[in-house]
Amino acid sequence: MLFFGKIADMFGRRNIMIIGLFLTAFFSLAAGFSTNALTLNILNGVIGLVAAFMIPSAQGILGSVYDQPSKRKNYAFACYSSGNHLGFTFSAILSGVVTQAFGWSASFWLIAIMYFVVAIVSCFTVPMDDSEKLPLNMKSLKQFDFVGAILTIAGIGLFSAGIRYEGDLQVKHSPPILTCRY
DSSP, X not given: OHHHHHHHHHHOXXXXXXXXXXXXXXXXXXXXXXXXXXXXXXXXXXXXXXXXXXXXXHHHHHHHHTOSOOHHHHHHHHHHHXXXXXXXXXXXXHHHHHHHHHOHHHHHHHXXXXXXXXXXXXXXXXXXXXXXXXXXXXXXXXXXXXXXXXXXXXXXXXXXHHHHHHHXXXXXXXXXXXXXXX
């Protein structure tokens, strides 16, 4: 998300978010037509990357629309934050119902339809991004710190793996429970 947040700031939050909505619709549709587990897993990974592509853009749009601290800005960010939990809960229930009724691929097709509708509506309702944008060319791409982004992503990944590995070591090599016998 750090990488895509910088990309959104450089090239325009609105465009990045709308492109992400259309990409999610496309890859969800493709996942519904997948014929094996490997293809389905790869497409789900791409959908996750596209979500990381959209989230910083949407937060940036909210931050730029509500540029002054206010109760309304707090409500907007609270609604945005609670949407994650509500969306997860209701989509799990709805996908379960759709899967039971029509099969596993129908839930991906439903997601594709919903994202396509949201993308079309967003084209007309999301405010224009008035921040300065860079043109998409080699000169502007050179301004991006690719090495820093890669090292940050690798560092966070290694840190997370280290925490996981350390937790595994503690579980496997924990001292036996001592009991006293009288």
